[in-house]
Amino acid sequence: MGMRVPLIAGNWKMYKTRKEAREFARRFRELYHDTDIRAAIIAPFTQLDVLVETFKGSGIGVGAQNVHFEDEGAFTGEVSVPMLKELGVDYCIVGHSERRQYFGETDETVNLKVKKLLRESDIIPIMCVGEVLAEREAGVQNDVVFRQLEKGLDGLTSEEAGKLVIAYEPVWAIGTGKTATPQQAEEMCAMIRERISEMFGEDTCDKVIIQYGGSVKPENATEIMNMDEIDGSLVGGASLDPEKFMEIIDF
Ligand code: 13P
Secondary structure, eight states: OTTOOOEEEEEOOSOOOHHHHHHHHHHHHHHOOOOSSEEEEEOOGGGHHHHHHHHTTSOOEEEESOOOSSSSSSOTTOOOHHHHHHHTOSEEEESOHHHHHHSOOOHHHHHHHHHHHHHHOSOEEEEEEOOOHHHHHTTOHHHHHHHHHHHHTTTOOHHHHTTOEEEEOOGGGSSSSOOOOHHHHHHHHHHHHHHHHHHHOHHHHHHOEEEEESSOOHHHHHHHHTSTTOOEEEESGGGSSHHHHHHHHTO
């Protein structure tokens, strides 16, 4: 893992009311203790202020699950980077497979969002990449992930790229209980780092955090986190319970 501080982030997806978020945050703050791992909760917009307030001074990060690439405008249902900045969030997921699949997210909009976050805020983009099952079965997973990287990161400077978190989430392993083997995850994370090195240079690729996501739970966190090229994880279902999520961080 070298000089990088690993990041384990819980992606709540569309779960929890504000009340439930407050209960989680109080409990998680009690359980949380300093480790060599950075922890964050990535929540729906309506819970972000609750989490920012409850985690203040704890070192636990907070993130949003999506953002628009314009500052403001007639974009019903969207939230902008200035709006997130005002809340004081640390991270923002961009290009999660569920947004690509159900909400028309493309490599082009991912690129606009990543650039906007990096250029106009201190909010760190967590850019998600990953192939679907048919692509893995056809053996084209590398091509798919490389295309997502090249288009998603198009036009960035090396300095900008060095701030990124990239989450490799094979779509067939999300919410299915089917984890990629640690070797499959390691192999793809290594290839992502190599591609970043080709695109932005070795210094940059040493800085980028590369996470694995897809059915991570307390039972498999150790073998995933012990892989050399994996700097953390993006945890869905298992992050909804404070004890379970803390167990993953304590892997
Ligand atoms: P699960 O951990 O529920 O498989 O979800 C993974 C994910 O999509 C995190 O962003």
